[in-house]
Amino acid sequence: MMAIYLEKLKIWFEAILLILNKTKNKFVLFYNKKDVTINGKLKIGTQERERKKAIKFLGVIIDECLQWKDHTNYVFSKTTNSLVLIRDMKYILRERDLKKYYSMV
Numbered sequence: 001m002m003a004i005y006l007e008k009l010k011i012w013f014e015a016i017l018l019i020l021n022k023t024k025n026k027f028v029l030f031y032n033k034k035d036v037t038i039n040g041k042l043k044i045g046t047q048e049r050e051r052k053k054a055i056k057f058l059g060v061i062i063d064e065c066l067q068w069k070d071h072t073n074y075v076f077s078k079t080t081n082s083l084v085l086i087r088d089m090k091y092i093l094r095e096r097d098l099k100k101y102y103s104m105v
Helices: 002-015 069-089 095-104
Strands: 042-044 047-051 054-057 060-063
Touching (some): 002 042
Antiparallel strands (some): 054 060
16 A cells, blocks of 8 residues: 555656655654564655654654653753853853853753
8 A cells, every 4th residue: 555655656747857865754653652573664766765763843852752851851951961061161151151152952
């Protein structure tokens, strides 16, 4: 059933002169934790697409079990880096400049 939709998608792309870039598009199979043994491949035409365990979509990292662990780890590392930078800048900048910078982060 899925192959029919993918073939129609391929035909539609060809009709409007668009090409799916094999190196840029990936796919994720979403499933319950119970269904851990799912193996899937996605082919559009003759090209097989790469399967990912997590994907960034509109700035949010979503994994195949629809959990937030990867996204929270990403946000944590970004904020930690900013806070470490602020901490190191306290020896260089005045307090009011630090407050301005802190409000921007």
